[in-house]
Amino acid sequence: MTIKEVSEKYSIAEDTLRYYEKVGLIRPVTRKNGIRQYGEAEIANIEFVKCMRSAGLPIKILAQYLKLLDEGESTKEERLKLLKDQRNNLAQKADELKKAIDRLDYKINLLYENGNNKLKGDTR
Amino acid sequence: MTIKEVSEKYSIAEDTLRYYEKVGLIRPVTRKNGIRQYGEAEIANIEFVKCMRSAGLPIKILAQYLKLLDEGESTKEERLKLLKDQRNNLAQKADELKKAIDRLDYKINLLYENGNNKLKGDTR
DNA sequence: ATAAAACTTGGAGTAAACTCCAAGTCAAGC
DNA sequence: GCTTGACTTGGAGTTTACTCCAAGTTTTAT
Numbered sequence: 001m002t003i004k005e006v007s008e009k010y011s012i013a014e015d016t017l018r019y020y021e022k023v024g025l026i027r028p029v030t031r032k033n034g035i036r037q038y039g040e041a042e043i044a045n046i047e048f049v050k051c052m053r054s055a056g057l058p059i060k061i062l063a064q065y066l067k068l069l070d071e072g073e074s075t076k077e078e079r080l081k082l083l084k085d086q087r088n089n090l091a092q093k094a095d096e097l098k099k100a101i102d103r104l105d106y107k108i109n110l111l112y113e114n115g116n117n118k119l120k121g122d123t124r
Numbered sequence: 125m126t127i128k129e130v131s132e133k134y135s136i137a138e139d140t141l142r143y144y145e146k147v148g149l150i151r152p153v154t155r156k157n158g159i160r161q162y163g164e165a166e167i168a169n170i171e172f173v174k175c176m177r178s179a180g181l182p183i184k185i186l187a188q189y190l191k192l193l194d195e196g197e198s199t200k201e202e203r204l205k206l207l208k209d210q211r212n213n214l215a216q217k218a219d220e221l222k223k224a225i226d227r228l229d230y231k232i233n234l235l236y237e238n239g240n241n242k243l244k245g246d247t248r
Numbered sequence: 249a250t251a252a253a254a255c256t257t258g259g260a261g262t263a264a265a266c267t268c269c270a271a272g273t274c275a276a277g278c
Numbered sequence: 279g280c281t282t283g284a285c286t287t288g289g290a291g292t293t294t295a296c297t298c299c300a301a302g303t304t305t306t307a308t
Contacts, residue, residue: 003285015267018286023265033274035285048227055224056180059265080235087228090221097218100179103172104211111204127255139297142256147295157304159255183295 001038010050017046024063025049027070055090125162134174141170148187149173151194179214 007014020026026045029036038046045066052062065082068075131138144150150169153160162170169190176186189206192199 013267014285016265019266033285035274051220051224051227053265054220056221057224076235080232083228083232083235087225087232090225090228094218094221094225096175096178097180097214097221100175100181101211101214101218103175104207104214108204108207108211111200111207137297138255140295143296157255159304177295 001043003036003038006038006043006046010046012046012050020046020049020059023059024066025059027066056093057086057090061086125167127160127162130162130167130170134170136170136174144170144173144183147183148190149183151190180217181210181214185210 001009003014003017006012006017017026021029026042026049029038029042031037049062053059061082065079068079068082125133127138127141130136130141141150145153150166150173153162153166155161173186177183185206189203192203192206
């Protein structure tokens with residue numbers, strides 16, 4: 001798979017794919033005449049990265065995780081901690097998201113039920 | 125309430141509070157000898173803004189919403205649309221978050237059950 | 249009244265994550 | 279054999295959301 005195909009399949013700009021490689025978020029891609037040929041493993045990585053990035057995991061963290069993975073078995077504990085930390089971060093983010101959604105829903109309902117948004121204590 | 129008190133109560137830097145005011149995310153705060161005195165309405169605004177920002181709503185959107193509010197009743201439909209759009213954005217974000225969390229949980233479990241992370245098809 | 253602490257402003261600087269660009273290479277079609 | 283088009287690189291530029299700073303003013307404590 002060429003960079004263009006990957007870019008289209010996953011809606012990630014070619015520039016971004018090269019950038020990810022540069023900063024160690026995906027492994028160096030093997031080339032054919034200097035041109036990147038993405039194999040199955042690379043594709044799997046990219047799909048994983050996309051999922052994590054869309055949830056807001058920082059690039060640095062993901063790069064560090066890949067580095068640990070490539071360092072082998074000895075980094076197992078560290079990887080476990082990293083994954084758990086990130087999982088907890090996301091869970092907290094999900095909480096905040098839920099609160100904001102509930103609040104928006106409340107405001108939306110106010111607007112439906114009552115054109116006048118100036119109910120006591122809700123000036124926004 | 126002074127800017128310092130608000131800053132401490134809501135864990136928002138003073139600079140950030142002034143910045144929010146500058147970009148129209150909160151209304152101009154009334155002054156006493158040039159010094160900001162935050163009243164109840166301002167505090168409520170700030171608390172709302174904090175909730176929305178922690179969910180990732182862009183500053184531009186929040187500023188636009190405040191502007192619409194201050195333009196009065198005629199902007200009701202537009203405000204409703206804005207709130208719904210943002211609500212939907214957040215809901216989608218929550219979905220992505222959930223997917224990422226599930227995936228991390230899966231990886232964490234793999235690590236617990238099996239030191240060797242190289243199960244078929246999971247190179248990350 | 250005067251030194252120290254707290255506040256003000258406008259603008260510059262920073263960090264993260266891209267995104268764009270110029271200049272060069274390389275294989276393929278005519 | 280030359281042009282076209284896709285690809286490459288390194289580096290500069292952009293956006294968002296702060297965050298810091300210098301220089302000045304005001305308030306408070308002695």
